Amino acid sequence: MQFPVLSVIIFTPMIAGILLLLIPAERKNEIRVTALAAGTFALLLSLWVYFSYDIAAGGYQFIENYSWLPSLGISYQVGVDGMNAPLVLLTGVVMFTGVLISWGIDDRPREFFAFLFILATGVFGVFVALDLFMLFFFYEIAVFPMYLLISIWGWKVTREYAAMKLTLYLFIGSVIALVGALAMYFTSGLGTFDMIALEGANFSVDFQRFWFPFVFFGFAVLGGIFPFHNWSPDGHVAAPTAVSMFHAGVLMKLGAFAALRVGIMLLPEGAKFHMPWIILLTLVNVVYGAFIAMVQSDFKYVIGFSSVSHMGLVAMGFATLNKTGMIGAGVQMFSHGVMTALFFAVVGMVYDQAHTREIPRLGGFRKVMPLVALAFIIGGLVSMGMPGFSGFIAEFPIFMGVWGSFPWIAIAAAISIVITASYIIRIIGRVFFGQMPDEFSDHVHDVRSLDKLALVFLSAILIVVGVFPSIMVPLVESGVDNVMRLLGGM
Amino acid sequence: MPFIFDHLLTLILFSPVLAAVVILFLPREGTRLIRWVAFVLSFIPLILTIVLWFNFDPSQPGFQFEEQYVWYSAINSSFHVGVDGISLTMVLLTTLLTPLAILTSFTIEDRVKSYMVLFFLLQLGMMGVFLSLDLLIFFVFWEFGLVPMYFLINQWGSEKGEREIFGGKKVRARTYASFKFMIYTMAGSLGLLLAIQMIGVVSGTFDLPQLLSIWPDLQGSLFGLPASTVKSIAFWAFAIAFLIKIPVWPFHTWLPDAHTEAPTAGSMILAGVLLKLGAFGFLRLIIPLYPSEAAYYAGALAFLAMLSIIFGALASYGQTDFKRLVAYSSVNHMGFVVLGIAAAAFAAGTQNAVIALNGAVLQMFNHGLSAAGMFFLVGVIYERTHTRNLNEYGGLFPLIPVYGGILIFTSMASLGLPGLNGFISEFLVVRGSWPIFAIFTALSMIGLFFTGAYILKGIKQVLHGPLNENWIGHVSEINARELFVIVPLMVLMLWIGVWPAWILSVINNAVMMLF
Secondary structure, eight states: OOOOHHHHHHHHHHHHHHHHHHSOTTOHHHHHHHHHHHHHHHHHHHHHHHHHSOTTTOSOEEEEEEEEEGGGTEEEEEEEOTTTHHHHHHHHHHHHHHHHHTTTOOSSHHHHHHHHHHHHHHHHHHHHBOBHHHHHHHHHHHHHHHHHHHHHHSOTTTHHHHHHHHHHHHHHHHHHHHHHHHHHHHHHOSOOOBHHHHHTSOOOHHHHHHHHHHHHHHHHTTTTOTTSOTHHHHHHHHSOHHHHHHIIIIIHHHHHHHIIIIIIHHOHHHHHHHHHHHHHHHHHHHHHHHHHHHHOOBHHHHHHHHHHHHHHHHHHHHHHOSHHHHHHHHHHHHHHHHHHHHHHHHHHHHHHHHSOOBGGGOOOHHHHOHHHHHHHHHHHHHHTTOTTSHHHHHHHHHHHHHHHHOHHHHHHHHHHHHHHHHHHHHHIIIIISSOOOHHHHTTOOOOOHHHHHHHHHHHHHHHHHHHOGGGTHHHHHHHHHHHHHHTTOO | OHHHHHTHHHHHHHHHHHHHHHHHTSOTTOHHHHHHHHHHHTHHHHHHHHHHHHHOOTTSOSOEEEEEEEEEGGGTEEEEEEEOHHHHHHHHHHHHHHHHHHHHGGGOOSSHHHHHHHHHHHHHHHHHHHHBOBHHHHHHHHHHTHHHHHHHHHHHSOSOOEEEOTTSOEEEHHHHHHHHHHHHHHHHHHHHHHHHHHHHHHHSOOBHHHHHHHSTTOOSEETTEEHHHHHHHHHHHHHHHHHHHTTOTTSOTHHHHHHHHSOHHHHHHIIIIIHHHHHHHIIIIIHHHOHHHHHHTHHHHHHHHHHHHHHHHHHHHTOSBHHHHHHHHHHHHHHHHHHHHHHHHHTTTSHHHHHHHHHHHHHHHHHHHHHHHHHHHHHHHHHHHSOOBGGGOOOOTTTOHHHHHHHHHHHHHHHTOTTSHHHHHHHHHHHHHTTTSHHHHHHHHHHHHHHHHHHHHHHHHHHSSSOOGGGTTTOOOOOHHHHHHHHHHHHHHHHHHHOTHHHHHHHHHHHHHHO
16 A cells, blocks of 8 residues: 555644643743654655656546545545645645744743644645545634634734634635535535545536535635635734744635635536636735735735735636636745745744834844845745746736736736835835834844744745746646646636 | 857856855855955856857857757746847847946945845846847846846945935935836836737747747737737837836936946946847847837837937936936937837838948947946046035046046047947947938937037036145045956947947848848
């Protein structure tokens, strides 16, 4: 039997979380080292999956299938294809760097890492699940710890409000999606939750058109689609740094990915029918999100809204329903995940020392933390779609895809590039360059080496993908081929 | 050796990256070491370019030393590079100016390491534009070059000066200038980006040689509009991006700010090479891809070029800041390049068009030499006096006779004195465009008259008149390092002025093949 690598990846964080809870709470260093070991292990395994996926063969690989509740047609079935292999890697990357930059958490680190890891298990599970029931199962596992992580370790001012808002939004979304999923289960007549089987269920066109919005929007709430996006900046801001990284970096992809996996791939006719107006919503995401980011004065809110804008591009790529746009969306999910994890890590590092995030009050941080400034600049260049970085590799095909389907939308959406450039440049100038106010200059110091390691790692990924797109694009392309096959080779 | 010849262009293109990586690993405190290593490493691309120059066969049609590698196969874009006579000239200009600019930067004391790394990345961006034969790769390098330039202006620009921005707040002049440069150019490139995407979607490839056989002949309807309308819109999307970069009136307003606030070496590269990127875009992309649109709108381009020549000269004459005066002179001189290109686009294939285009390309090279030289000389005097105000100099000739002589020589090259390089190229442009756009060419002579006026004004205010007593003891003669920067430029100015055939033979063959 083949080594069950995906299950090991899924349950490594869970087991590590349980082990952490067995360590006495006051032995904080042991707790951190255990957490780091688990993070490294998951990262290495996800790297292994990513690089040993056979692109030429395509399809689902590393499949594991154990029946779980045969009477209801539920089985534990996991596998990766070109679409989710980068996302598994992304989760490994964010988990590893999230542990690194959470080294300084002193308030109950044991419980913090344990919850974070349970969250990671949920995320890994959703990405690789091939069974609809399992997908929902892991989805809820991913959402629930978020509530605790934000309300216990979050920013004191808004944490209760934000945690409640986020959880309610996501639960309502997932319940709506669940209704759609159950409709599929009963209508298909196959008596199975197996998504590969459901792909061939031949739902009637009317059925698909009716249920598609339920499933798509139910999940897309977590992807931050307009007008259901406003839990996300609040949630990002209230969450502690590592959780923001997970939240914006990985969790939002969970929504987008599930909307693709369950919505577009299982109900392709519905997607074809509804996408022409959904793309208008994503246009609002992209442009309006960028505008709102531009006028924020709180550093973390800027990044929060920039995520709304960039996730809009992912949804826009899906909405094109053509190959180029989908490839772009697939790469954008990875690129944005790494980029935004980098951003939130930087925001956290600045906030930890300055104890404020008001942009006008900050300044001159380059002098004390040069590497952090450099990392933010690299992230910023990715964010404005500068060639040579992964953002360009992702956004360019998305725009090409939009040109192929809705040319006017491409022109309108392009404005966001300049808006993004202007707010990124403004932050670089205000926060990192210029004169540091006296109130900070006595106590602000450089960040830990582990923080630096995390930043260098994330920046390096953004540059490598940007310079050598062939490291990721053929893989995503093979995954998109499968989606296009379901959409009828459009 | 065969390896070098097979990969000559990639080696030239990426040797600056190598240099940047080497510098990255030098100790931060070793300022002197970093400077010298940067200077020595900047000769690698120059030497390779000279090798390329002597192995380049001007009589052969098409692109030479082509290399093609897989880059972004999902959207049919590959890393495709090659040279013809036009890009060869421009690459030579870039690799020649970079060591000189780095030598100029020896006076930079603040964060030398980052500065040098950015400088090499800038060189990569510029050469990438000149060498790429793939539309997407062209855009990649086109945008990428903005980033290092932004930081060079923003961080190492002039210390003085404030600007009032919207809302009455005051910011440092260099912050204002760099932001304006970045956003202006990015916004200008937006149309270019969209048009490139559109071409990619329509043609299914970004490879330039393939596009040339698909795109210009495209008929029928695109996106519900007639193909000719779409092509006209795309033509202007390309043209505006390039007109901003050149810059042509009325898109020039970022230039005086950026030039004035940039560090001396930054201005040298900005005026010497960066402005050429726009003109090069016209030659490499617009004329081959949009021959009929370019001919149709050539009159409008020539009109803008004429206004640039006249207004550039008048604005230059009106300045009291020496560096701003030189900055506006770029608008004036680059106007001739655009005039030549417009004339050639209008009368494609004729003898006059070939002459005008020869002149335009040579003018790009010449302006690169003289503008870099002028900005350098402004920098030299600024370092001694810490002022750029022309009214505060006065009568410096007796104090610094060698500098004075060099300033007059370089100014004369810029003015277009027969026997020096500027004359040859401006004469060719005017000779070529006269039969095509007689009125515009005649009117631009007004500009040429004021060119003389502002050049002489600069010389007079700095060197002649009563000696300003304050400067005695402060202003020292040009030193050996500075001489080493300016002498190669002067030699080339004289050489092209006296015997232009060596460079024109390379340009001419490439120009003949454009049509």
